[in-house]
Amino acid sequence: MHSKCYIFLVLLLLFNIKVVLASETSTNGLLEIRYGYRENNTEGQKRTSINELKIQLNTESEFDELVFNLSLDLKSDAVDNEHSIDLNSGEGNVDLRQFNVLFYPSDNIDIKVGRQILTWGTTDLLFINDLFPKDFKSFFIGRTEGYLKAPSDAIKISFFPKIANFDLVYIPKFNADRFVTGERISFYDPILQDFRTSNNPIITKNKSDWFNDDELAMRVTKNIEGLETALYYYKGFWKSPSFFDIESELWEFSNLEVTGASIRTAFSGGIFNAEIGRYKSDSLSKNNPFSRNSELRFLLGFEKELLTELTASLQYYTEKKLNYSNYLNSLPELVLAQPKRRRLVSLMMTKLMLQQNLTLSLVNIYSFTEKDGYIKLNASYKFSDRFKSDIGWNRFFGSGDESNFSGLKRNNNLYAGVSYTF
Amino acid sequence: MKVTYKLVYWLMLALIAQIKPAHSADTKKAEEIMKQATQAFYYQGKDQVSTIKMTIVDKQGRQRKRELVMLRKNMGEGQGEQKYYAYFNFPTDIKKMVFMAWKNIQSEDDRWLYLPALDLVKRIAASDVRTSFVGSDFYYEDVSGRSVSVDEHLLIAEDKQYFTVKSTPKDPSKVKFKNYITKIDKKNNIPMLVEYYDHQDKIYRRYKTLEIESIEGFDTIVKNEMANLLNDNKTTVEYLNVKYSQDIPERIFSERYLRRKPKGYVQ
Numbered sequence: 001m002h003s004k005c006y007i008f009l010v011l012l013l014l015f016n017i018k019v020v021l022a023s024e025t026s027t028n029g030l031l032e033i034r035y036g037y038r039e040n041n042t043e044g045q046k047r048t049s050i051n052e053l054k055i056q057l058n059t060e061s062e063f064d065e066l067v068f069n070l071s072l073d074l075k076s077d078a079v080d081n082e083h084s085i086d087l088n089s090g091e092g093n094v095d096l097r098q099f100n101v102l103f104y105p106s107d108n109i110d111i112k113v114g115r116q117i118l119t120w121g122t123t124d125l126l127f128i129n130d131l132f133p134k135d136f137k138s139f140f141i142g143r144t145e146g147y148l149k150a151p152s153d154a155i156k157i158s159f160f161p162k163i164a165n166f167d168l169v170y171i172p173k174f175n176a177d178r179f180v181t182g183e184r185i186s187f188y189d190p191i192l193q194d195f196r197t198s199n200n201p202i203i204t205k206n207k208s209d210w211f212n213d214d215e216l217a218m219r220v221t222k223n224i225e226g227l228e229t230a231l232y233y234y235k236g237f238w239k240s241p242s243f244f245d246i247e248s249e250l251w252e253f254s255n256l257e258v259t260g261a262s263i264r265t266a267f268s269g270g271i272f273n274a275e276i277g278r279y280k281s282d283s284l285s286k287n288n289p290f291s292r293n294s295e296l297r298f299l300l301g302f303e304k305e306l307l308t309e310l311t312a313s314l315q316y317y318t319e320k321k322l323n324y325s326n327y328l329n330s331l332p333e334l335v336l337a338q339p340k341r342r343r344l345v346s347l348m349m350t351k352l353m354l355q356q357n358l359t360l361s362l363v364n365i366y367s368f369t370e371k372d373g374y375i376k377l378n379a380s381y382k383f384s385d386r387f388k389s390d391i392g393w394n395r396f397f398g399s400g401d402e403s404n405f406s407g408l409k410r411n412n413n414l415y416a417g418v419s420y421t422f
Numbered sequence: 423m424k425v426t427y428k429l430v431y432w433l434m435l436a437l438i439a440q441i442k443p444a445h446s447a448d449t450k451k452a453e454e455i456m457k458q459a460t461q462a463f464y465y466q467g468k469d470q471v472s473t474i475k476m477t478i479v480d481k482q483g484r485q486r487k488r489e490l491v492m493l494r495k496n497m498g499e500g501q502g503e504q505k506y507y508a509y510f511n512f513p514t515d516i517k518k519m520v521f522m523a524w525k526n527i528q529s530e531d532d533r534w535l536y537l538p539a540l541d542l543v544k545r546i547a548a549s550d551v552r553t554s555f556v557g558s559d560f561y562y563e564d565v566s567g568r569s570v571s572v573d574e575h576l577l578i579a580e581d582k583q584y585f586t587v588k589s590t591p592k593d594p595s596k597v598k599f600k601n602y603i604t605k606i607d608k609k610n611n612i613p614m615l616v617e618y619y620d621h622q623d624k625i626y627r628r629y630k631t632l633e634i635e636s637i638e639g640f641d642t643i644v645k646n647e648m649a650n651l652l653n654d655n656k657t658t659v660e661y662l663n664v665k666y667s668q669d670i671p672e673r674i675f676s677e678r679y680l681r682r683k684p685k686g687y688v689q
Contacts, residue, residue, distance in 0.1 A: 028514045028517060030514075030515070058517075060518075062685075067682075102682060110678065110681075110682055116541070117539070117540065117541045118541055119540055119541040119542045119543075144539075145539070145540065146537075146539030146540055148540065149539075149540050149541065158678065160673070160678055165677070165678065221677070223676065223677070226524065226526075226532040228545075264545055266529070266530055266532055266545075266547075269530065269547075269549040270547045270549065271545045271546070271547040273545075303545075303547040304547050304549065305547055305549050305550055305553075308550055308553055309553055309554075311547060313547075355478065355480070355486075355554065355557050355655065356554055356556070356557035357486075357557065382486075384484070384486070385486050385487055385512070385513040385514075386513070386514070388515065419515075421513065421514040421515050422514070
């Protein structure tokens with residue numbers, strides 16, 4: 001706890017020095033209040049899902065060829081006020097979103113070092129080749145869209161020769177997703193055969209060995225007259241706990257290697273995309289039923305403006321277990337087998353109204369396999385260039401408790417937020 | 423025999439006279455005028471850098487502002503393909519957002535939006551080019567230009583100072599207006615006034631050029647406005663620090679510079 005405070009102080013100090021030296025600095029910020037309330041009262045979780053006051057500070061400073069970026073959230077949440085500051089999980093009163101420097105050693109190379117938000121791939125919400133940390137917890141309690149991505153502590157090197165663009169991301173110490181543990185967001189744990197709540201959250205074995213528990217992500221892209229093509233490679237770990245060690249009763253992150261590809265292009269008055277990825281899960285855990293199988297993931301998507309300022313996007317996603325017989329053989333008798341193939345469809349619609357000051361949006365994901373799903377409705381309105389407000393509804397559905405989305409049903413909530421930018 | 427030839431000759435003459443409309447000269451001249459107006463409005467110089475300040479005022483007098491730096495590059499000779507890059511500085515909640523478009527002539531434009539909070543490069547599926555550009559009264563098409571060839575043009579008036587051209591869409595299903603009338607300054611080919619008529623022949627949208635400056639030898643619009651007469655909204659735009667022929671490299675209009683602003687062009 002103390003060491004983390006020191007880190008924070010040093011960061012602030014560095015930031016101040018940087019501002020003094022910089023030739024050009026721009027600073028802005030945001031003040032936000034957000035409140036969320038669960039539909040139902042259930043054991044092990046508070047009725048309030050979020051009750052947060054937040055100040056965000058952003059600064060960008062240019063110093064010759066260097067660009068420094070800082071984005072810092074200071075927050076207080078009455079729902080979760082016991083956590084000490086944890087810069088990895090974003091829990092506690094500080095969430096350091098960005099702290100990096102961007103520089104250009106040559107005309108063809110960009111390098112960004114430090115804490116940064118990283119995104120690639122063509123899919124929306126159903127990710128395949130984007131293995132940078134996500135924060136579904138924030139998404140499910142109604143924080144704004146930008147919080148779906150959690151930061152990475154990384155070095156990103158991009159090369160731009162004529163032939164194609166190459167990106168290489170090295171993460172010296174594993175950055176997990178800000179995954180659902182049971183705290184704040186409860187879920188049904190098929191191994192426990194009960195719900196995980198703040199009374200009994202899952203406990204994970206940390207991967208925090210510098211340069212040993214590291215991650216590597218690579219991408220090659222080429223835009224051929226508007227046809228965007230990409231190849232991807234990732235070597236690291238499952239971003240959310242993927243392996244339950246029966247002896248230690250700890251959840252772990254097993255090794256993962258992913259190779260994939262994507263295309264995206266304008267087609268028939270809309271945007272068409274396709275993405276594929278082969279997930280090679282650590283073979284050591286083959287005989288453990290509580291370990292992620294190797295998978296083949298595939299997605300097709302199409303987005304189109306149906307009417308004026310009404311855009312709809314449809315995605316079809318499949319996920320196939322590649323070592324299914326191993327999985328079945330290792331499964332204890334009482335545990336319900338997961339299907340070999342999961343098939344999901346997502347529909348997203350966005351309508352802009354009142355000179356684009358009102359945005360209505362719908363996210364709907366449905367699993368054909370498990371017959372469960374998730375709906376998010378959101379309305380946001382800009383009262384002025386600085387004042388903005390939004391309300392929304394997160395709703396999981398499905399029969400029973402055991403599948404992915406229906407196991408999250410206890411978290412159905414309504415939320416509202418007001419923000420002021422300065 | 424001779425009689426037959428003569429008959430065919432006269433018949434052909436009669437036919438040609440039928441095909442050619444009475445005002446063909448006006449049509450051709452009008453199209454040429456509109457081409458020159460498009461040149462003056464959207465294609466001047468090899469490329470252009472400008473800082474754009476928009477003020478959107480609604481019926482109640484409430485103001486909203488947009489500030490962006492726009493880069494535009496002509497990709498070939500004549501009125502061909504162009505590339506656009508717009509970096510937003512205000513409002514603060516969209517600071518660092520970038521809009522990029524590759525304007526195509528034969529097909530729909532390719533458009534991207536970069537959302538910095540997510541580090542997300544989003545491809546935009548906007549098939550309707552006549553929708554508001556960033557919440558203003560200008561349409562996307564007003565910003566990137568409407569191709570001269572999609573309308574029939576007719577010179578309806580001419581005086582010492584102005585040409586007045588009436589333009590009617592060849593495919594009326596794609597637009598809301600019945601036609602629009604453009605008043606073009608003969609001196610510099612700049613459209614000074616454009617009025618859009620609905621199907622009841624009422625003006626519902628009005629564009630005005632408010633100020634012109636000569637910049638690097640090009641007469642350049644430095645202030646204009648678009649009024650929506652249906653809801654009494656009006657957007658006024660100022661173009662500051664306009665510069666031509668900056669030799670903006672083509673690579674600026676790529677994913678790399680969505681994530682990293684092109685220094686030297688965008689402040």
